[in-house]
Amino acid sequence: MDYLKILHEDSNLAADFDALFDFFWLNEPTERDEIEGKCTFSMDxxxxxxxxxxxxxxxxxxxxxxxxxxxxxCGRIxxxxxDLIHLLVYSICWHDYSDSSQYKDISTLDTYANERHNQITSYTDMDKWEYVVKVLGMPSETNVAAVLQKFYDAANREPLYQGFYHEEDGSITPYEGLFF
Structure with missing residues (x-):
C-alpha cells in the first residue's frame, strides 16, 4: 500500500497521524541534519x-x-x-519498546509487547487511531510482537546504520544505538 501517497494527499489525515505518532512528513526528501557539518553517517x-x-x-x-x-x-528502525508505518501504528510509541533484554525469546517479547501496548493505549485517543488505521486500509489488530521483532531485526542488521559526531578536538563520538 502506498501510505506516503495517502498521507500526502490528505492533510487532515496527515495531521492526525502526526498527532498520534509524533511523525511529521516533510514535503520532499532533504539533506539530513548534519549539525553544521559535525555529524556523519555510515550510509547515505x-x-x-x-x-x-x-x-x-x-x-x-x-x-x-x-x-x-x-x-x-541513531540506527535503522x-x-x-x-514496515515503518506498521511500527508507528501498532507500537504507537516505538521508543518505548527499546529494551533489548525483552527480545530474548518470543514469549518474553509477546508479554512485553502486550503490557506496553495496553499501557500506551490507555492514554491514546483510540478513536482517532481507529480512524487513521481505517483510512490507511490497515487491519485494526495485529501481532505487535511480530512488528517489534522486525524493528529489532532491522536495528541489528549489518551493516549497522550509525551516526558519528565530530568533536571540536578532532575526536569522533559514535551515536548510541536505539536499543539499551
Missing amino acids: GKAFARDGAGGEYHQLEDGSIGYMSSEGE AESID
Whole structure:
C-alpha cells in the first residue's frame, strides 16, 4: 500500500497521524541534519520526516529506514516505509519498546509487547487511531510482537546504520544505538 501517497494527499489525515505518532512528513526528501557539518553517517540517505523532539527519519540508500534522535541515538528502525508505518501504528510509541533484554525469546517479547501496548493505549485517543488505521486500509489488530521483532531485526542488521559526531578536538563520538 502506498501510505506516503495517502498521507500526502490528505492533510487532515496527515495531521492526525502526526498527532498520534509524533511523525511529521516533510514535503520532499532533504539533506539530513548534519549539525553544521559535525555529524556523519555510515550510509547515505535523505531525511523525509521529523518528530517533535528534533529527531529525523532517514530513507537510506538500500531503501531501509534510519532514525537519528536529538539525544544522540541513531540506527535503522525498519526495512521499508511499509514496515515503518506498521511500527508507528501498532507500537504507537516505538521508543518505548527499546529494551533489548525483552527480545530474548518470543514469549518474553509477546508479554512485553502486550503490557506496553495496553499501557500506551490507555492514554491514546483510540478513536482517532481507529480512524487513521481505517483510512490507511490497515487491519485494526495485529501481532505487535511480530512488528517489534522486525524493528529489532532491522536495528541489528549489518551493516549497522550509525551516526558519528565530530568533536571540536578532532575526536569522533559514535551515536548510541536505539536499543539499551
